[in-house]
Amino acid sequence: MEFKQQLKENINYIETLLNDYMPKEEGYQNTIMEAMNYSLKAGGKRLRPILTLESCKIVGGKEEDAIPFAVAIEMIHTYSLIHDDLPALDNDDLRRGKPTNHKVFGDAMATLAGDALLNYAFEVMLYSSINKEDSNKYLKAINEIAKHAGIYGMIGGQVVDVESENKIISKDKLDFIHLNKTAAMIIGCMRAGAIIGGANDEELQKITIYAKNIGLSFQIIDDILDIVGDEDKLGKPIGSDLENHKSTYPSLLGLQESRVIAKELIDDAKISIKDLSTQGEFLTKLADYIVSRDR
Amino acid sequence: MEFKQQLKENINYIETLLNDYMPKEEGYQNTIMEAMNYSLKAGGKRLRPILTLESCKIVGGKEEDAIPFAVAIEMIHTYSLIHDDLPALDNDDLRRGKPTNHKVFGDAMATLAGDALLNYAFEVMLYSSINKEDSNKYLKAINEIAKHAGIYGMIGGQVVDVESENKIISKDKLDFIHLNKTAAMIIGCMRAGAIIGGANDEELQKITIYAKNIGLSFQIIDDILDIVGDEDKLGKPIGSDLENHKSTYPSLLGLQESRVIAKELIDDAKISIKDLSTQGEFLTKLADYIVSRDR
Numbered sequence: 001m002e003f004k005q006q007l008k009e010n011i012n013y014i015e016t017l018l019n020d021y022m023p024k025e026e027g028y029q030n031t032i033m034e035a036m037n038y039s040l041k042a043g044g045k046r047l048r049p050i051l052t053l054e055s056c057k058i059v060g061g062k063e064e065d066a067i068p069f070a071v072a073i074e075m076i077h078t079y080s081l082i083h084d085d086l087p088a089l090d091n092d093d094l095r096r097g098k099p100t101n102h103k104v105f106g107d108a109m110a111t112l113a114g115d116a117l118l119n120y121a122f123e124v125m126l127y128s129s130i131n132k133e134d135s136n137k138y139l140k141a142i143n144e145i146a147k148h149a150g151i152y153g154m155i156g157g158q159v160v161d162v163e164s165e166n167k168i169i170s171k172d173k174l175d176f177i178h179l180n181k182t183a184a185m186i187i188g189c190m191r192a193g194a195i196i197g198g199a200n201d202e203e204l205q206k207i208t209i210y211a212k213n214i215g216l217s218f219q220i221i222d223d224i225l226d227i228v229g230d231e232d233k234l235g236k237p238i239g240s241d242l243e244n245h246k247s248t249y250p251s252l253l254g255l256q257e258s259r260v261i262a263k264e265l266i267d268d269a270k271i272s273i274k275d276l277s278t279q280g281e282f283l284t285k286l287a288d289y290i291v292s293r294d295r
Numbered sequence: 296m297e298f299k300q301q302l303k304e305n306i307n308y309i310e311t312l313l314n315d316y317m318p319k320e321e322g323y324q325n326t327i328m329e330a331m332n333y334s335l336k337a338g339g340k341r342l343r344p345i346l347t348l349e350s351c352k353i354v355g356g357k358e359e360d361a362i363p364f365a366v367a368i369e370m371i372h373t374y375s376l377i378h379d380d381l382p383a384l385d386n387d388d389l390r391r392g393k394p395t396n397h398k399v400f401g402d403a404m405a406t407l408a409g410d411a412l413l414n415y416a417f418e419v420m421l422y423s424s425i426n427k428e429d430s431n432k433y434l435k436a437i438n439e440i441a442k443h444a445g446i447y448g449m450i451g452g453q454v455v456d457v458e459s460e461n462k463i464i465s466k467d468k469l470d471f472i473h474l475n476k477t478a479a480m481i482i483g484c485m486r487a488g489a490i491i492g493g494a495n496d497e498e499l500q501k502i503t504i505y506a507k508n509i510g511l512s513f514q515i516i517d518d519i520l521d522i523v524g525d526e527d528k529l530g531k532p533i534g535s536d537l538e539n540h541k542s543t544y545p546s547l548l549g550l551q552e553s554r555v556i557a558k559e560l561i562d563d564a565k566i567s568i569k570d571l572s573t574q575g576e577f578l579t580k581l582a583d584y585i586v587s588r589d590r
Binding site: 029079110119138146155157159 | 318322323324326327328331374378381382383384401402403404405406407409410411413414415417418421422424425426430431433434435437438441442444445446450451452453454455457458468471475
């Protein structure tokens with residue numbers, strides 16, 4: 001099957017799973033479920049859940065064991081976008097061409113919907129892990145998600161990103177932001193998937209390198225597309241980093257050098273997983289897709 | 296020892312524990328740790344962590360096993376207050392006589408600090424539970440916290456509370472708010488403590504009834520104090536419910552009837568745990584304190 005077709009089928013599959021795990025919109029508190037589900041259904045690349053399932057499979061695990069984690073990681077990603085879009089933060093009216101959560105449900109409900117999605121992600125992972133054979137494995141996997149989503153991961157990167165607006169920052173600090181804001185959750189979800197799949201230390205290490213590299217490359221490409229991308233394809237206006245005087249790889253190192261680095265990161269990612277199994281095929285193509293994408 | 300002295304020592308003990316588990320204020324992202332710790336250190340009754348440890352001990356468990364959970368529950372409680380105080384929600388400038396988190400750190404950082412505390416609570420519980428003998432027990436305990444903190448617990452109650460402002464609501468809806476916004480986390484933390492302590496089903500059931508009853512009574516007394524309380528003792532202005540046209544037990548049933556119900560709930564709470572163990576002494580006195588408190 002052609003890769004893009006395969007990716008599209010994977011995305012459809014993830015959306016079906018998300019649908020299965022979304023809270024029912026019922027009870028006195030039904031508005032919060034509506035607000036959560038509104039953003040969960042708003043589309044996107046579904047990259048993190050796809051990677052969660054793939055990293056479970058690549059080490060020989062059963063995909064079904066990782067499904068609650070794939071769903072949960074997308075809930076965490078979605079909460080971070082809802083809060084990111086709030087007037088107190090980026091104050092964005094549109095996300096993927098649709099009104100942002102707070103434009104539809106108001107700032108109070110959007111704040112609570114974000115909180116609720118983060119909490120619900122843990123509910124889904126915990127509930128599905130109880131009374132399984134290897135409880136400690138599941139504890140470890142949930143811990144990977146938690147660690148990489150918090151102040152030593154995604155939130156940590158987000159904080160420094162917020163504080164760095166309108167400032168020229170060092171490359172070290174920029175790498176910190178990319179590593180934490182973007183790569184950390186990719187590392188977290190792939191490590192969680194691999195742990196559930198029964199990865200040994202060496203396999204886990206290889207997957208971690210792959211995840212870190214595609215995560216960093218993904219962010220560099222994002223920043224390149226914000227300069228040279230096609231607004232129709234991206235579904236959002238370009239030039240926002242320039243407008244916000246945001247330090248990025250292209251602004252610090254130039255477009256050409258940024259492209260070279262993004263490509264090198266992908267090459268190293270592919271090398272890292274090349275002997276894992278033939279199922280690595282999809283992850284190899286996915287790495288290529290990340291660096292060559294135009295949306 | 297007199298009860299109030301014992302309670303004070305318990306509070307001091309919890310504050311020492313909180314201090315041990317607070318994130319170090321370091322790294323590029325140090326502002327978020329400062330914001331988290333600012334609110335964690337801001338005082339309060341520390342009721343939930345005290346109850347977590349007590350419910351572990353009352354069923355014969357080792358207190359130390361429940362410590363990470365006691366700390367985590369206070370982090371979750373603290374995050375809910377930070378977000379509750381935001382301009383998008385209650386827009387409060389003061390909490391316990393001190394400037395609220397967003398007044399010190401700004402709306403963006405306060406939003407992220409709340410997110411970070413919720414996430415960190417899970418980090419603390421998960422990390423401390425890995426590689427223990429009975430992993431499944433710990434998974435169950437964390438699941439109790441998650442379930443009672445989310446849309447079928449605290450957040451659910453908070454949502455309906457927000458939506459009910461300036462409305463006269465039914466007693467059924469008011470009970471839903473109290474049960475979820477206030478009692479749920481008390482139920483969750485006591486069930487978690489009891490599960491860690493090795494409670495059997497009967498013990499767990501008794502503790503759940505106690506927790507639910509003191510939680511509901513606590514909220515009724517809060518609403519009574521908002522009418523007849525002493526502002527100096529409470530450390531906050533009274534009359535806010537009246538000002539916000541908020542439906543409460545006193546506004547729906549009158550002060551006298553509300554007092555009777557609060558007292559009955561406490562009596563039933565005490566009956567529920569009376570044969571658990573002699574260690575029930577503290578929980579019995581705590582129940583009496585909740586209904587007789589003036590702050």
